[in-house]
Amino acid sequence: MIRFENVTKVYDQKARPALDSINLEIDRGEFAFLVGASGSGKSTFLRLVLKEDRATSGAVYVAGQNVAKISSWRVPRLRRGIGVVFQDFRLLPQKNVFANVAFAMQVIGKSRSVIRDTVPEVLKTVGLEGKEHRMPHELSGGEQQRVAIARAVVNRPGILLADEPTGNLDPTTSMGIMGVLDKINQNGTTVVMATHDDDIVNEMRKRVVELRNGVVIRDEAKALYTSMIPVVGQSRRLKDASGREAPDGGLPGNGAEGEAQR
Amino acid sequence: MRLAFILSEIGSGLRRNLSMVVSVILVTFVSLTFVGAAGMLQMQINQMKGYWYDKVQVAIFLCSEGSTAPGCASGPVTPEQQQGLNALLESPAVAQYINDFQFESKDEAYKHFKDQFSNSPIVDSVTPDQLPASFRINMKDPEKYQIISETFSSQPGVETVIDQRQLLERLFSVMNGASLVAVGIAGVMIVCAILLIATTIRLSAFSRRRETGIMRLVGASKTVIQLPFILEGVIAAVIGAALASGTLWAVAHFFLGDYMSRQYPDTAFISSGQTLILVPALLILGGSLAGISSLLTLRRYLRV
Numbered sequence: 001m002i003r004f005e006n007v008t009k010v011y012d013q014k015a016r017p018a019l020d021s022i023n024l025e026i027d028r029g030e031f032a033f034l035v036g037a038s039g040s041g042k043s044t045f046l047r048l049v050l051k052e053d054r055a056t057s058g059a060v061y062v063a064g065q066n067v068a069k070i071s072s073w074r075v076p077r078l079r080r081g082i083g084v085v086f087q088d089f090r091l092l093p094q095k096n097v098f099a100n101v102a103f104a105m106q107v108i109g110k111s112r113s114v115i116r117d118t119v120p121e122v123l124k125t126v127g128l129e130g131k132e133h134r135m136p137h138e139l140s141g142g143e144q145q146r147v148a149i150a151r152a153v154v155n156r157p158g159i160l161l162a163d164e165p166t167g168n169l170d171p172t173t174s175m176g177i178m179g180v181l182d183k184i185n186q187n188g189t190t191v192v193m194a195t196h197d198d199d200i201v202n203e204m205r206k207r208v209v210e211l212r213n214g215v216v217i218r219d220e221a222k223a224l225y226t227s228m229i230p231v232v233g234q235s236r237r238l239k240d241a242s243g244r245e246a247p248d249g250g251l252p253g254n255g256a257e258g259e260a261q262r
Numbered sequence: 263m264r265l266a267f268i269l270s271e272i273g274s275g276l277r278r279n280l281s282m283v284v285s286v287i288l289v290t291f292v293s294l295t296f297v298g299a300a301g302m303l304q305m306q307i308n309q310m311k312g313y314w315y316d317k318v319q320v321a322i323f324l325c326s327e328g329s330t331a332p333g334c335a336s337g338p339v340t341p342e343q344q345q346g347l348n349a350l351l352e353s354p355a356v357a358q359y360i361n362d363f364q365f366e367s368k369d370e371a372y373k374h375f376k377d378q379f380s381n382s383p384i385v386d387s388v389t390p391d392q393l394p395a396s397f398r399i400n401m402k403d404p405e406k407y408q409i410i411s412e413t414f415s416s417q418p419g420v421e422t423v424i425d426q427r428q429l430l431e432r433l434f435s436v437m438n439g440a441s442l443v444a445v446g447i448a449g450v451m452i453v454c455a456i457l458l459i460a461t462t463i464r465l466s467a468f469s470r471r472r473e474t475g476i477m478r479l480v481g482a483s484k485t486v487i488q489l490p491f492i493l494e495g496v497i498a499a500v501i502g503a504a505l506a507s508g509t510l511w512a513v514a515h516f517f518l519g520d521y522m523s524r525q526y527p528d529t530a531f532i533s534s535g536q537t538l539i540l541v542p543a544l545l546i547l548g549g550s551l552a553g554i555s556s557l558l559t560l561r562r563y564l565r566v
């Protein structure tokens with residue numbers, strides 16, 4: 001479904017490449033985690049899939065198509081086949097839940113009746129039935145992210161990209177979101193999720209692709225978020241900042257901790 | 263559906279940026295009013311030229327009742343005097359300077375007068391015997407006017423010799439100057455309008471960057487994303503152009519048609535109907551100004 005062939009991305013000639021000769025294939029229907037420290041190139045990977053940026057060299061294939069060969073007026077069609085979710089939800093604050101999801105259908109010209117039928121269905125999938133008329137500010141972070149996921153999948157894309165979707169959420173809420181993503185994956189959507197949330201990765205036991213400084217250093221099926229001491233430390237420090245956990249030096253063993261918190 | 267969506271986007275854009283939209287309307291209004299004013303001046307010049315310019319270069323007005331010029335001391339021109347003048351015009355000494363000449367009787371003068379001032383109330387208050395008969399001379403070389411003037415001014419029965427072309431040209435050059443000034447002001451104002459439209463579109467794109475960002479991600483086409491912004495500018499500019507057209511029509515109708523033609527009854531002013539041909543030009547000019555400047559702005563500020 002997604003194939004990277006020797007892909008290098010250089011933003012700044014003087015700095016190291018954001019991605020360095022990446023070779024990677026993600027199959028249709030797969031669920032893959034993209035893990036690694038901040039700046040390791042996760043978001044860059046996702047941006048290349050979306051053709052938000054061009055690879056400096058190498059080829060990116062999405063659904064068998066080399067994205068570099070897609071003319072600019074056909075890029076929207078590529079993006080209709082890809083749903084995206086971000087850490088910061090990106091809902092439209094003046095639209096209610098229904099309108100936020102419907103927006104994704106309106107702008108590609110879906111008819112009113114199709115929208116009326118599809119949106120409630122998708123809201124049910126993400127566990128938001130009965131909240132159609134809430135405004136975003138009346139929702140918890142987890143609920144907002146569910147709206148964002150509903151919006152990303154309402155046009156039934158073959159691929160769902162999630163860039164640290166649980167980055168702003170507490171562990172319990174995060175697991176709820178993972179449940180939604182898993183359900184969407186079970187329905188046949190390929191899911192690629194960038195994260196440095198070790199608890200989640202350890203819980204899900206999916207394929208893990210680990211990046212460091214733009215290089216794939218590990219690609220393992222049914223894997224754990226392991227052997228990344230500096231990254232774990234970072235993830236711990238982020239949690240400390242949110243005041244949720246006592247500072248304890250940020251050493252490994254987070255999987256167990258995550259269990260304890262649930 | 264998509265059209266309804268684009269329309270609602272335009273509506274919300276216009277509402278969100280109301281003060282900027284109003285300023286775009288006003289600036290286009292003012293700039294296009296100047297463009298139109300220049301157009302009206304040219305039409306006015308053509309109106310006057312159309313009747314006079316090529317027909318007449320020098321006019322020898324003959325004495326009529328009540329003429330006070332020294333040459334008319336003996337009263338209105340007699341047929342003999344008129345014969346003499348005709349002969350003089352045909353004599354080789356004078357004929358070498360002129361292409362041809364015509365005699366315009368009082369009745370013909372009245373008829374021309376009526377044609378020229380068809381939309382002026384003065385027509386009703388003038389009678390044929392108030393207008394002087396004249397010889398209308400088409401010069402080979404307009405610069406030789408002096409010779410005709412010297413030859414005929416002192417002839418009996420001649421009230422006055424007028425180089426009408428010179429009179430008209432003086433007037434036309436004033437009007438041309440005025441229309442150049444109008445064009446100059448219009449140019450500056452159009453630059454203002456373009457910059458203001460660009461700024462408005464940029465602000466609008468900025469204030470809606472969340473929406474457009476999402477539209478991009480879910481695969482909305484370039485048209486759906488950009489059209490509301492472009493149309494927002496175009497609609498504002500077209501409203502401005504409509505206001506300008508209305509103003510010009512009102513000027514022609516009320517100011518020229520009513521007031522000026524009463525103040526200067528001996529001048530042919532353009533009618534309000536004639537200004538209507540400026541309307542489509544102004545609408546197209548306003549719309550395309552906005553369209554082009556918003557397209558250029560969006561290319562830079564709204565990634566698709």
Ligand SMILES: Nc1ncnc2c1ncn2[C@@H]1O[C@H](COP(=O)(O)OP(=O)(O)O)[C@@H](O)[C@H]1O
Pocket residue numbers: 011012017018036037038039040041042043044045
């Ligand atoms: N638009 C950009 N311009 C310049 N450098 C960038 C840009 N985006 C990312 N980078 C750089 O590329 C590297 C990878 O960034 P990113 O893909 O965002 O990593 P991650 O998502 O894993 O944190 C970083 O060093 C970052 O500074």
Ligand SMILES: [Mg+2]
Pocket residue numbers: 039042043044163
């Ligand atoms: Mg990132």
